[in-house]
Amino acid sequence: MNVLQSNFFELITIIFYCILIFVPLLVGVVLALYADRKIWAAVQKRRGPNVVGPFGLFQVPADGLKFIFKEIILPDSADKTVFLIAPIITLALSIAAWAVIPVQAGVVLANINVGILYIFAISSLGVYGILMAGWASNSKYPFFGALRSAAQMVSYEVSIGFVIVTVLMCVGSLNLSEIVLAQKNIWFFIPLFPMFVVFFISALAETNRPPFDLPEAESELVAGYQTEYSGMPFVLFLFGEYINILLMCAMTTILFLGGWLPPIDVYPLNAIPGFVWFILKVTLVFYMFAMVKAFVPRYRYDQLMRLGWKVFLPLSLLAVVLTSSILFFFKLAPGMS
Amino acid sequence: MSISLLTFYLFSAILLLSSLMVISTKNPVHSVLFLILAFLNAAGIFVILHAEFLAMILIIVYVGAVAVLFLFVVMMLDFKTSLGKDNILQYMPIGLLIGLVFIAELVIVLINTRLDLSNIQILSNPLDNFSGQSNTEAIGSILYTNYVLYFQLSGVILLVAMVGSIVLTLRDREGVKRQIVSEQVDREGKIELVDVKSGEGVDI
Numbered sequence: 001m002n003v004l005q006s007n008f009f010e011l012i013t014i015i016f017y018c019i020l021i022f023v024p025l026l027v028g029v030v031l032a033l034y035a036d037r038k039i040w041a042a043v044q045k046r047r048g049p050n051v052v053g054p055f056g057l058f059q060v061p062a063d064g065l066k067f068i069f070k071e072i073i074l075p076d077s078a079d080k081t082v083f084l085i086a087p088i089i090t091l092a093l094s095i096a097a098w099a100v101i102p103v104q105a106g107v108v109l110a111n112i113n114v115g116i117l118y119i120f121a122i123s124s125l126g127v128y129g130i131l132m133a134g135w136a137s138n139s140k141y142p143f144f145g146a147l148r149s150a151a152q153m154v155s156y157e158v159s160i161g162f163v164i165v166t167v168l169m170c171v172g173s174l175n176l177s178e179i180v181l182a183q184k185n186i187w188f189f190i191p192l193f194p195m196f197v198v199f200f201i202s203a204l205a206e207t208n209r210p211p212f213d214l215p216e217a218e219s220e221l222v223a224g225y226q227t228e229y230s231g232m233p234f235v236l237f238l239f240g241e242y243i244n245i246l247l248m249c250a251m252t253t254i255l256f257l258g259g260w261l262p263p264i265d266v267y268p269l270n271a272i273p274g275f276v277w278f279i280l281k282v283t284l285v286f287y288m289f290a291m292v293k294a295f296v297p298r299y300r301y302d303q304l305m306r307l308g309w310k311v312f313l314p315l316s317l318l319a320v321v322l323t324s325s326i327l328f329f330f331k332l333a334p335g336m337s
Numbered sequence: 338m339s340i341s342l343l344t345f346y347l348f349s350a351i352l353l354l355s356s357l358m359v360i361s362t363k364n365p366v367h368s369v370l371f372l373i374l375a376f377l378n379a380a381g382i383f384v385i386l387h388a389e390f391l392a393m394i395l396i397i398v399y400v401g402a403v404a405v406l407f408l409f410v411v412m413m414l415d416f417k418t419s420l421g422k423d424n425i426l427q428y429m430p431i432g433l434l435i436g437l438v439f440i441a442e443l444v445i446v447l448i449n450t451r452l453d454l455s456n457i458q459i460l461s462n463p464l465d466n467f468s469g470q471s472n473t474e475a476i477g478s479i480l481y482t483n484y485v486l487y488f489q490l491s492g493v494i495l496l497v498a499m500v501g502s503i504v505l506t507l508r509d510r511e512g513v514k515r516q517i518v519s520e521q522v523d524r525e526g527k528i529e530l531v532d533v534k535s536g537e538g539v540d541i
Contacts, residue, residue: 007340082370113471117393124401128373131405135366135412143412150405157401174473302516 017109021098029242033060036290043294070231075137078228082136087233090129090240094247097122101250102177104260104274115176116164119251120157123206126244127153130208130215130225133237137228145224148301149208149215155308156205162316163199166192166323167255172334180259182334189256195319196256198312200288203248205308207241209289211296212304219298249285250278257281345385352378365411369404376400390472 034049034057041048049056074080100115102108112118127150134146168174170192171182189196205212216224226237253259258281260274299307327333355374362368376399383392480488533539 079364079366082366112389114389114393114473117390117397121393121396121401124397127401127405128408131408131412132370135408146412147409150409154402154405174471306516306518 014109021109022095025095025098025243025246026239028246029239030060030064032242032246032286033238035286036293039287039290040294043291064235067231067235072231072233073228075139075228077138079136079138082132083228084233086129086133086136087229087236087240089132090126091236091243093122093125093129094240094243097247098243098250100176101247101254102180102259103278105177105181107275108177111175111177114174116168116174116179119176119247120161120164123244123247124153124157129237129240133229134225137225139228141221141223142225142227145215145217145221145227148221149225152208152212152214152304152308153206155305156202156312159198159308159312159316160202160206162313162320163195163202164255166195166316166319169320169323169327169333176254176259180254180261183258183261184265187256187258187261192256192319192323195316196252198316198319199255200252200285201307202312203252204289204292205304207245207248209245210293211299213298214301214304217298245289246282246286249282249289252285253278253281257285341385345382348378348381348385352382365414366408369408369411372407373400373404376404388472390476 037059038048038056049059052058052062074083097119099109100112100118102111130149130153131146134142134144134149137143167179167188170188171179173179173182204210208215214224215221216226221227226234229237260278262269262272262277324333352375355371355378358371359368359375362371376395380392380395380400383389383395531539
């Protein structure tokens with residue numbers, strides 16, 4: 001056991017860093033849930049949550065407590081192990097991806113070389129939580145929801161992959177911190193604006209947000225893959241989903257909006273610490289997510305598939321060819337000048 | 338015993354156990370889930386060998402895409418009726434044969450190569466002229482220069498397989514109404530304003 005003893009200090013620091021990521025993330029999720037409902041309400045000229053706590057701020061913790069004290073119902077015909085593992089996998093994966101997100105210059109838990117591939121890999125695993133939940137529930141609606149979700153997430157991952165490739169060609173590194181630093185002169189959403197739009201819409205589809213929330217379309221599938229879940233497992237799904245949404249917001253920020261960099265590098269702006277800019281930008285992207293949820297009607301399933309395979313895939317492929325050609329002929333690619 | 342050795346034993350133990358479960362568990366969906374676990378642990382071993390690019394690609398391609406389709410198909414099966422005890426005896430001879438072939442191959446390989454585990458660092462980084470580069474860069478600079486023909490050929494083979502499977506399953510069904518977005522959005526010449534005189538109506 002001397003391995004553990006010699007590495008004890010290292011282990012403690014890593015656990016401390018994990019908590020340092022996890023706690024703000026939980027606060028962020030609570031605020032995101034609240035903001036989501038408030039924005040949705042404001043669009044529809046309602047008040048939204050306004051009773052529990054000041055401005056209704058404690059509504060989400062109150063809901064959370066309610067779920068914690070509720071009974072966990074295990075359906076009789078469910079595959080109980082898989083049924084309970086599914087929400088845990090969803091939450092664990094969504095948190096694991098945050099390990100490589102840089103919130104400020106040098107402030108990142110794991111500054112690995114293949115950061116963006118890691119996030120891509122983890123988010124491609126996210127489909128398993130939903131698939132397992134849908135299958136293990138052993139019920140029609142969850143199963144339909146799971147099948148839809150699997151097809152949807154696999155389709156949109158392809159175009160997300162190509163969008164990431166276009167960004168990577170402009171950067172020349174897979175490291176997330178270097179992707180941010182490469183945007184020192186110009187944020188990538190200006191030269192790569194079409195890809196920014198494709199990425200944003202694909203991110204909506206990847207996180208099962210409206211208008212692409214077909215896996216849980218309540219008018220057709222009750223609640224989709226979550227139908228049989230109650231109490232704590234349901235909360236795990238909810239939190240996993242929102243952490244994934246925040247992750248996609250953070251990804252948009254890092255890939256296109258310059259991460260922790262200030263808009264212009266002048267005195268009063270660059271004195272503000274980077275993580276403030278990062279949080280501001282994530283909030284902005286989340287605001288766009290919430291607005292889309294509020295005023296875009298849900299897609300039909302064939303329209304969703306058409307958009308993914310017949311519009312976004314050719315578009316992003318074209319963008320890869322175009323970007324690489326421009327970078328090559330004008331000698332703009334990193335390491336070519 | 339270092340941390341990396343400890344994690345190696347952890348990963349390989351789970352890898353072996355889960356691959357054993359793949360073939361021994363009754364439920365096909367559980368088999369696929371254990372297969373996924375095995376893939377993930379193999380990716381972990383790649384990371385220990387400093388082959389992080391391969392590890393991530395293994396997860397993205399095999400776990401994120403191939404195994405999802407596997408799971409997709411297996412979940413649709415009505416497996417409760419297809420499993421019986423006599424099946425095991427039926428598949429035993431061919432399974433044993435294949436297992437024996439694999440063991441023989443492994444033994445031949447192990448006898449003919451002197452696998453020296455003391456220089457594992459060199460084994461995992463066999464090309465020393467890439468020493469300063471990251472894993473991804475090294476693979477890219479070899480794959481797109483020395484092996485570009487093989488790389489493109491394998492791409493073409495995959496493309497042919499894809500086209501083939503689409504051709505085999507494509508059939509025109511009659512009576513299917515397809516959505517043509519351009520037609521739906523296009524309103525030129527399809528809308529007109531007509532002054533209708535009262536009592537006379539208008540022909541449309």
